[in-house]
Amino acid sequence: MTKKHWLxxxxxxxxxxxxxxxxxxxxxxxxxxxxVSRWRHPWFVKPALWLWQRWGRLNWQEALPGPYASIHExxxxxxxxxxxxxxxxxxxWCSPCDAILGEYGVxxxxxxxxxxxFPYDLRDFxxxxxxxxxxxGTFVTLRITASMYHRFHAPASGRLNRVRYFSGDVWNVNPPxxxxxxxxxxxxxxxxxxxxxxxxxxxxxxxxxxxxxVASVRLHALDVVYxxxxxxxxxxxxxxxxxxxxxxxxxxHGSTIVMLAPPGTQLVAGLAxxxxxxxxxxxxxxxxxxxxxxxxxxx
Numbered sequence: 001m002t003k004k005h006w007l008x009x010x011x012x013x014x015x016x017x018x019x020x021x022x023x024x025x026x027x028x029x030x031x032x033x034x035x036v037s038r039w040r041h042p043w044f045v046k047p048a049l050w051l052w053q054r055w056g057r058l059n060w061q062e063a064l065p066g067p068y069a070s071i072h073e074x075x076x077x078x079x080x081x082x083x084x085x086x087x088x089x090x091x092x093w094c095s096p097c098d099a100i101l102g103e104y105g106v107x108x109x110x111x112x113x114x115x116x117x118f119p120y121d122l123r124d125f126x127x128x129x130x131x132x133x134x135x136x137g138t139f140v141t142l143r144i145t146a147s148m149y150h151r152f153h154a155p156a157s158g159r160l161n162r163v164r165y166f167s168g169d170v171w172n173v174n175p176p177x178x179x180x181x182x183x184x185x186x187x188x189x190x191x192x193x194x195x196x197x198x199x200x201x202x203x204x205x206x207x208x209x210x211x212x213x214v215a216s217v218r219l220h221a222l223d224v225v226y227x228x229x230x231x232x233x234x235x236x237x238x239x240x241x242x243x244x245x246x247x248x249x250x251x252x253h254g255s256t257i258v259m260l261a262p263p264g265t266q267l268v269a270g271l272a273x274x275x276x277x278x279x280x281x282x283x284x285x286x287x288x289x290x291x292x293x294x295x296x297x298x299x
Contacts, residue, residue, distance in 0.1 A: 040069045049074055057147045075150055076218075076250045084149075086245030086280040092268060093155040093197070094245060095283040096206055097257055098148040101275045102141030102178075104267060107260070112139045114185055115178040124186040125258075126207065129164060129194070133203065136263040140284065142277070143173065143256050151250040152257060153279050154242035155204060158197030160221055164235040166190045173211040173256045185209050185258065191217045195242070202286060205260040208251065219249040245280050262286065 039045065049068060053060070058074075062083040068074040087094045103113045110122040110131050122131045144150060154160075168189040171181055178184060189210040197204055208217045218224075221240040242248065264287025277283060 045070055059147075062149075077149070078151070079149060084245075084278055084280040087282040088244075089282060091285060092282040093204065093261070093265075093284040093286065094153075095142065095277045095279055095281050096155045096248070096259065097142055097144055097150075097152040097279050099142035099144050099257070099277055101271060101273055101277055102143050102256070104140045104273060105138070106263075107134050107137045107139055110135065112258075114141070114183075115175065118179060118182065120183045120186050124183060125190075126192055126205075127164070127166065129162070129192055129205075134205075134260050138261040138263070138265040138284070140259045140261070140267070141256060142259065144251065149279065151279075152206070152208065152248055154195070154244055154246045154248055155206075155259065155283070156195070156197040157244045158195045158200075158204070158242060160193060160195050160238060160240045160242060160248070162192070162194040162235070162237055163219065163222060164192040166192070166234075168210075170211055173209060185256070191219070193219070193248070198286070202262050204262075206248075207258040207260070208249075209256040209258065210251075211255045217249060217251055220247065221249075259284075264288075 045068070062079055063077045064080055066074075068077070084098075103115065105113060107122060111119045112122055112125070113119050122134060166189065169187045171177055171184050171188055173184065173188070181187070185207075191208045193206045193208070195204045195206075196202070210217060221238060221242075222236060261284055265284050268282045268285050271277070271283070
């Protein structure tokens with residue numbers, strides 16, 4: 001058995017994985033990692049990136065060529081043009097990020113699920129951001145692993161009009177933690193982003209959830225970085241246009257995006273929980289509006 005396979009099997013043990021990634025001084029280590037990731041000395045950066053590539057399965061072929069002067073630059077690496085084709089079908093909304101498709105379902109009585117049998121309350125998750133608006137809507141959890149592309153993009157053409165920052169903890173957001181920590185997404189630091197799409201007819205929301213070693217979210221529209229030491233306004237209204245697939249920001253590492261969509265929204269055919277999706281891939285199909293249905297009927 002190779003060392004890599006041995007490590008994979010060790011980390012696959014859910015109980016041990018949970019202990020190693022959560023029963024630690026999470027916030028202190030996250031702040032430390034934030035500083036370390038920006039060290040630029042080649043004697044540190046080159047060995048660190050070599051180890052990350054060896055154990056983390058990084059795909060260098062799709063990224064813009066380096067060199068990367070710090071681990072942080074590798075975390076937020078951009079992709080080569082054309083590496084992520086954007087689905088142009090106006091009747092679908094695309095995945096905002098590369099991710100593993102997590103829990104998916106209908107929001108009923110303000111209840112969502114982080115894992116099977118582990119519900120959490122939408123009111124705790126988004127606070128004063130009108131949870132009643134999402135009753136009967138659809139939620140999709142998108143988990144970004146450490147080796148994936150870490151930038152997120154607009155799932156549809158529209159306008160970003162509301163951002164809210166929630167301070168919090170930095171529990172790991174991997175499956176072992178989601179099965180053990182009740183209301184984990186409601187405990188962690190996160191950023192709420194609300195968009196109007198489909199010429200203002202529909203509302204979508206992305207909630208970027210931070211995690212251990214990951215507590216920073218960059219939003220280009222506001223030219224702000226939300227992190228554990230953020231002391232700025234908690235809520236901001238804005239009016240920023242985005243085209244489908246346009247970059248909105250990035251995580252400093254891997255984490256999770258929870259996407260909220262209107263009632264009647266469905267996963268596109270062929271997708272299921274556990275699938276790996278890429279940014280720009282068709283993810284959701286919104287409910288057909290009465291006016292759209294009539295247009296189709298008229299030919």
